[in-house]
Amino acid sequence: MTATVVRLYRFPVKGMTAEPAARVRVLKGGAVEGDRVLGFIRESVVTRPDRPSALGGWWGKRHFTALMVAPGVARLAARFEPDSRRLTIALDGSVLADGDVSVDVDRERLAAAVTQYVAGLGESRLEPGDGYTLIGDGITPRFHDRGPGHVTLVGAASVDALAGALGAPVDERRFRMNVTLDGLEPWEELAWIGRRVRIGDVEYDVTGPVVRCLATHANPESGERDMDVMQTLTRVFGHEQPTMGVLAVPRTAGAIAVGEALTA
Secondary structure, X not given: OEEEEEEEEEOOEOOOOOEEEOEEEEOOXXXXXXXOOEEEEEHHHHOOOOOOHHHOOOOOHHHEOOOOOOHHHHHEXXXXXOOOOEEEEEEOOEEEEEEEOOOHHHHHHHHHHXXXXXXXXXXXOOOOOOOEEEEOOOOOOOOOOOOOOOEEEEEHHHHHHHHHHHOOOOOHHHHOOOEEEEXXXXXXXXXXXXXXXXXXXXXXXXXXXXXXXXXXXXOOOOOXXXXXXXXXXXXXXXXXXXXXXXXXXXXXXXXXXXXXXXXX
């Protein structure tokens, strides 16, 4: 069968704004270039004696400004310019903070602004005296939920099937996937697990499903939990675990462009 790439996304700051793209590079290590290269993580976590070395190891998403923990973070608009290394965080059109992520004082100012915002949310889990610190170099994909060695794929028809069950449109950005595909039946991509697919000149091993969490209940614009996505996936569609999309590990570096065909 053949499907078509219709939308591409990367997420420079973990848990924050989706960045649409017409073309993305897939790095030798497996991740999309520029994807999850920065993250705001709780200070109390990075100061623990068992922290991953040099802040470069894998961290669970519950430690970050993730939507599963603080859905109101969706209201923050993050824009990262990789050439200048400048990150801007805005709320309702007003800039809260911006700065060069290669400059320590700028990183501290950005982290302070995010801490102040999240601390004011009703769902915040920050303990008194705790806050967020900015980690990542703005270059290396590092802060994925399942490690940085994959690209995520989802069929538009699966998102549409969920919307039909919920009785309302579903914004695919809820699922924070890299690649959206057209031309598939609902859930057809799940049949690729354990198989190989090709996009352009690159082959991918489809290694598993993307099991969803409470982050998908958050509206990507308002930050309100307005849809019961997880229970709908299990009760209506019979998923053993709430699943939307699949993990794909590239066999070589390459690129993906909107309009390219996926063959399986």
